[in-house]
């Protein structure tokens with residue numbers, strides 16, 4: 476976009492990537508409900524509030540940076556997924572997106588199940604009282620100890636990810652005198668990216684057993700022979716941050732094709748099909764995610780149609796949304812520090828966190844929005860890049876965003892839609908301390924994951 480395209484446009488607009496934004500937003504103080512948690516609004520003084528708590532109070536009480544989660548929004552989204560799929564299907568929240576004991580309790584109370592993919596996630600789930608039979612255990616390299624622990628705990632299902640694991644889980648289950656319910660994760664040859672899917676030689680990846688070349692059929696053959704296993708279904712997860720349902724359509728078609736082959740070969744109709752997670756959310760106003768009821772309707776119709784075509788009983792469907800539940804429910808609250816205007820380029824706005832609390836921009840080139848939240852401003856828009864405090868020039872939180880030109884050190888800004896894969900992927904690079912997670916609800920705030928301290932760092936460093 477050239478400066479001439481927006482004669483009265485933002486400072487430094489000449490370097491804005493072509494086609495990225497139509498121009499600066501007309502109202503920098505507006506909070507698009509697509510990207511902000513449900514209870515977010517501005518109070519009479521222009522300060523942003525969430526769950527009835529204003530961000531200045533939150534910053535004073537809990538410090539910055541902080542992840543702020545809207546509990547009512549989380550529960551509402553969890554409930555929406557649950558009711559959209561109904562009693563004949565299961566919703567497993569993917570704990571990798573963000574897991575804490577409070578979250579486990581919210582999920583339990585809202586009737587969701589839980590997908591975990593490590594011993595640590597399993598321990599968190601169990602210690603918060605999630606009934607083991609509502610837990611699914613994932614992972615491409617589960618250790619013997621993790622498998623042993625999961626089976627002893629009585630997890631509802633283990634999702635088998637490789638030929639070796641089929642044998643390993645069967646052996647451990649048998650040695651414990653148990654028969655473990657399992658699914659087999661297959662790769663169907665569909666690779667889904669952010670806004671589209673492309674069919675590829677998708678078996679070239681570490682997860683799952685390829686459908687191609689009859690490998691998935693062979694995995695089923697082996698699993699059915701082993702006494703330690705009760706094979707309950709097939710699992711497929713095609714990717715993450717997906718908006719287009721056609722990838723799921725192809726996946727469901729291929730999974731049902733395998734169920735049909737299994738029925739024809741073994742006379743067994745596997746009772747379950749899991750279509751994984753991956754549903755996209757809005758990170759900026761340009762994104763248009765689907766509602767859970769639309770997704771549920773589409774997936775149920777696809778599976779039912781495919782099964783009718785194959786003359787199979789429709790299996791029980793399960794899904795594993797992570798991002799779509801927790802992503803929109805939180806924002807990261809930062810304090811503005813150094814501001815560096817680069818004439819003809821952009822203004823660098825440094826915050827007190829960075830790639831240690833949100834690696835997604837550096838890792839995936841992810842796009843985020845940002846807003847001034849401690850006050851409103853009528854100043855002209857300036858093209859800003861929100862960066863962190865790490866010794867890394869790629870330490871970017873928001874690559875291109877408009878903030879008011881009167882932004883000053885000490886202002887609070889917030890980045891919405893950071894509920895998923897931010898705290899769960901946080902590091903303490905440069906010994907920067909991981910922020911707390913603060914849950915707000917009905918005018919009350921409480922820490923559900925506390926801030927990391929220098930004592931925590933020194934306790935791990937045993938000399």
Ligand SMILES: Cc1ncc(COP(=O)(O)O)c(C=O)c1O
Nearest residue numbers: 569712715752753795796797798
């Ligand atoms: C097996 C499985 N299930 C569920 C998810 C959750 O994905 P998302 O958070 O995109 O819904 C993932 C991550 O992509 C996954 O690998």
Ligand SMILES: N[C@@H](CCCC[NH3+])C(=O)O
Nearest residue numbers: 571715716835839895896
């Ligand atoms: N961590 C990724 C998604 C991977 C999901 C897990 N398979 C993200 O932030 O978008």
